[in-house]
Amino acid sequence: MKKVLLSHDDKVLMYSVPDEVADHLDEYCLDFASNWIWKNPEGAKLLKNIDGLMVAVYGAPDFIDYLNEWLFPEQRSMLIEQLDFYDYELPEEYDVYPQFNF
Template identity: 45%
Template sequence: MKEVILSADGDSVVYSVPDAVANNLESYCNTFCNQWMQTSPAAEKYKIGGVYCYNEADFIDYLNTYLFPEQKSVFVKSLGWTDLGRRLPAAYSNHPYFNF
């Protein structure tokens, strides 16, 4: 498991995720947003008025439910507002980051 930082135009949140996700974070996030959201019947719960509304916690739920149920991703800590990753604490500056 490796740590990544996720946000949805708000606080930056550190999660521990499977290595495969951390090593290819952008790919996994884009698949969630652009493929799974558009094709999975399970994504209908995120559709509000014809628009999909989701955040980083929904991505973690997707990982835990559909991709890595035996290797659960977990919340580590909130870093607060980091200006969309531009002002990360030094200890987190090399972590993979994705903003939804």
Template identity: 40%
Template sequence: MKYVLLSADSETSVYLVPDEVANNLRKYCMYFCNTWLKESPNAKKYHVDGGICYTEEDFIEYLNTWTSQKEQSTFVESIGWINSKKDIPKKYNACPIFNF
């Protein structure tokens, strides 16, 4: 399990996710956004008023429900608004980051 930083145009949160997800974070996030949310019948609850509405918490729910039931991803802490690399706490500086 590894730390990743996720946000959805909001404060950034730290999550502990399976190594496979952390090592390929962009791939997993892009699939979630561009394929699963649009095509999966399991994503219907995110379809609102002709659009798709979701947050990083929904991505974590997707991971836990549909991809990796053996290793559950968990919230660690919120680290606030990140405007640049210098805003990231030192202990998370090398973590993969994705903003939805």
């Protein structure tokens, strides 16, 4: 398990995720957001009709649920901590972790 940083219009969350996810974080996050939510019936819970337009409403916790329920149930991802920074103001010491902003 490796640490990653995820954010979505709030302060950065540090999670522990399977090595495979950390090593290819962008690919996993983009596949979740652009494919799974829209094409998998289970992802439909994250779709909302706003003024006649279907939009996906999700964040890091939804991505972690997706990993735990669908991709890596034997290697549970978990929240380590919420940092006191937004993604655009992270100190350099956090540059060693893969990052994704939803």
